[in-house]
Structure formats: C-alpha cells, structure tokens
Amino acid sequence: MNQSRQLTDGALLTAVFMILMLIATFVPVITLIATFLLPVPFIIFASRYDWKPAIIMLIVVSVLSSLLTTIFSLPIPVLMGIGGILSGSALYRKFSAYEVLARGTIGFVIGFVFVFVFSQYVFQVNLVNEIDNMIQQSLTTSQDLMNQLGMNELTEKQMTMITEQFGMLTELLPVxxxxxxxLFAFVSQWVSYKVINRIDRQQLxxxxxxxxxxPVSLIWVYFFALIMTFFDLDPDGMLFLAVHNILMLxxxxxxxQGFSFIFYYAYAKQMSKALPVASVLLTIFIPFIFFYLVRLLGIIDLGFSLRDRLLNDKK
Incomplete structure (x- = not known):
C-alpha cells in the first residue's frame, strides 16, 4: 500500500514539476514565479519518503525535461532537485525550520556549482566569462549613451574606477x-510549508x-577575514578572492543578525512594529549609512549577548 502511494505521489509531483518547468520555459510573464516554485514538488516528495525515492524522481524529471524542452534545460531540474531534496529530507527528519533552510541553501549551492561545471564541460560555455562580458558591454553602452546626451563629465580615471568596481562582481560570484x-531555499520552503499544512494537516x-x-563563531570568521584585508594580498590570487567573499558573506x-535584534528589542519592550520596519526601509534606501550600523549592532548582539541581558533586565 505504501509503495503504491509512493508511486502515485511520485507520478503526480513529477507531473506538477513538468508543468511548472514548461511554464518557466515558455511563458515569459510568470517565468520568475514558476522558477521559484520548481523545488516545491521535490520538497514535498522528499518530506514524505526521504531522499532515496526523491533521487529516482529527479532522474525521471531530468530525462523528461530534456525530451519535452531541450537538453540545454537539463541543469535546471538538477539545480532545483538537489536543493529541494535536501530541504525535504531535513523535513522528513523533523529538523527545525532554520536547519531545513541551512540544508536547502547548501543543496542549492551544490546545484549552482553543477550548473557552472555542466555549462563549462558539456556546452563549452564559461558562465563567469559570459557574465564579465555582459558587464563590460553594459558599461560600454552606458558610456556611449552618456556621451550622446552630452553627459561626459566623467574623467577617464573615474570611468576606470567604475569599471574596476563592476569587474569585482565576478570576483564576488560565490557570495x-x-x-x-x-533566497531559493527560503521561498521554496515557505511555499512548501503552506502546501504541506494544507494537504497533510500539519502546522509547519x-x-x-x-x-x-x-553561532558566535561567525564573529571570529568575520574578524579573521577583516584582519586579512589589511595585508598586501595579490588581487589575482585565490586568497584575495576567498577573503573578500567570506567578508562579504x-x-x-x-x-x-542586527535586524533580528531590532525586531527582538521592539517585541521585548512592547514597542510598535514601526521601529523594525523603519530600520529595514532605511537600510534599503540609505545603505551607505544604516547597513553598517545594523551590521555593527549584529556584531554586538552576538559578541555580548544583548538579548540575554534584556531577559535578565526583565527579570
């Protein structure tokens, strides 16, 4: 009976994935929405039957995707499948929501690495070089447009600086x-919670x-990367790239962490939700000031356990 239900669920969720895949491929208007929903069938299936049957589902989906769309779409089901399976398997083992999120994030990272490797060795397309070329073309187009509009105030030195800054985007690709x-892990997990709660009567x-x-250890990783930036590292070396990616992440x-503390402080002091919401909006619209202030607050919260001090004060 359980085997029959597993096959039925697998066939149904495979069909759901294929519909979403076709929508993401051929319906431009809702491509983004469908793309974020692609991992959901894998999460639901793996949350019921664990990762082994879900791997079989991934193989079937990959074959069908290649036949119904194109071989170039093969990395997509693999990307969504690995992330979804790791999230669903964590749900199957009754892990906490943030543990599920962490495992799902790792799964999607593995999936993205697969996409880059697959594109490099199968399609002979270096995605890093393609992204770099797109950035360079965008900069050239923008400069030509500014010249045509008579906005040629930028000096050659300033333009070189802007080009170098945009060039760093490819170096920060791991971040x-x-x-x-x-983002993929969070959205797909949140949608899966809604679906599972509705179908299986759970309260996830x-x-x-x-x-x-x-974890408090995150502070030491951050400060170690920060200290390493004071050394004269080779800009073309792996250590330089690793340090800057770790520091950014x-x-x-x-x-x-800083935003979390602001929300916690407003809740503990029974303050209006306008304070944490305003902090988020200010950071979005004035990032060069508030982004670093909120980050500093997060460091202090982790390093000096501000929440525990608030709890002690309340007692």
Missing amino acids: FIAIASL SFPPFRMLRF TGILMTL
Whole structure:
C-alpha cells in the first residue's frame, strides 16, 4: 500500500514539476514565479519518503525535461532537485525550520556549482566569462549613451574606477551564489510549508524572525577575514578572492543578525512594529549609512549577548 502511494505521489509531483518547468520555459510573464516554485514538488516528495525515492524522481524529471524542452534545460531540474531534496529530507527528519533552510541553501549551492561545471564541460560555455562580458558591454553602452546626451563629465580615471568596481562582481560570484541559494531555499520552503499544512494537516512554520541567532563563531570568521584585508594580498590570487567573499558573506549575515535584534528589542519592550520596519526601509534606501550600523549592532548582539541581558533586565 505504501509503495503504491509512493508511486502515485511520485507520478503526480513529477507531473506538477513538468508543468511548472514548461511554464518557466515558455511563458515569459510568470517565468520568475514558476522558477521559484520548481523545488516545491521535490520538497514535498522528499518530506514524505526521504531522499532515496526523491533521487529516482529527479532522474525521471531530468530525462523528461530534456525530451519535452531541450537538453540545454537539463541543469535546471538538477539545480532545483538537489536543493529541494535536501530541504525535504531535513523535513522528513523533523529538523527545525532554520536547519531545513541551512540544508536547502547548501543543496542549492551544490546545484549552482553543477550548473557552472555542466555549462563549462558539456556546452563549452564559461558562465563567469559570459557574465564579465555582459558587464563590460553594459558599461560600454552606458558610456556611449552618456556621451550622446552630452553627459561626459566623467574623467577617464573615474570611468576606470567604475569599471574596476563592476569587474569585482565576478570576483564576488560565490557570495551571489550563496545569496541566491538562500533566497531559493527560503521561498521554496515557505511555499512548501503552506502546501504541506494544507494537504497533510500539519502546522509547519518559520519561527519569528526575532528569534534568529547565528553561532558566535561567525564573529571570529568575520574578524579573521577583516584582519586579512589589511595585508598586501595579490588581487589575482585565490586568497584575495576567498577573503573578500567570506567578508562579504559574513557581513551580510551579521546585518541579518542586527535586524533580528531590532525586531527582538521592539517585541521585548512592547514597542510598535514601526521601529523594525523603519530600520529595514532605511537600510534599503540609505545603505551607505544604516547597513553598517545594523551590521555593527549584529556584531554586538552576538559578541555580548544583548538579548540575554534584556531577559535578565526583565527579570
């Protein structure tokens, strides 16, 4: 009976994935929405039957995707499948929401690496070089447009500086992959919670954002990377790239920690939700000031346990 239900669920969720895949491929208007929903069938299936049957589903989906769309779309089901399976397997083992999110993020990182490797060795397309070429073309087009409009105030030195700054985007590609993986993991997990709660009558949910706390060891990783930036590292060396990627990623996590503390403080002091919401909006619109202030708050919260001090004060 269980085997029959597993086959039925597998066939149904495979069909759902294929519909979403066809929409993401051929319906431009809702491509982005469909793309974010692609991991959901894998999460649901793996949450019920664990990762081994889900791997078989991934193989079937990959073959069908290649037949119904094109061989060039093969990396997409692999990317979505690995991330979805790791998230679903964590749900199957009753892990906490943030543990599920962490495993899902790792899965999507692995999937993105597969996409880059597959494109390089199968399609002979270096995605890093393609991204770099797109950036250079965008800069050239922007400069030509400014010259045509008579806005040629930028000196050659300033233009060189802007070009170098945009060139760093490819060097920070690992950070962007990590952020994209986190975003895919969060959205697909949140949607899966809604679907599973509705179908299986469960009560899965994320804990309040104010409860988010990263390990204290994150501070040491951040400060180690920060100290390394004071050394004269070779800009073309792997160590330079690793240090700057680690610094960027841990800095973003510290900022999230800072926002979490602001939400916690407003809740503990029974203040209006306008304070944490305003802090987020100010950071978005005035990042060069508030981004670093919120990051500093996150570092202090982790290093000096500000939340524990608030709890002690309340007692």
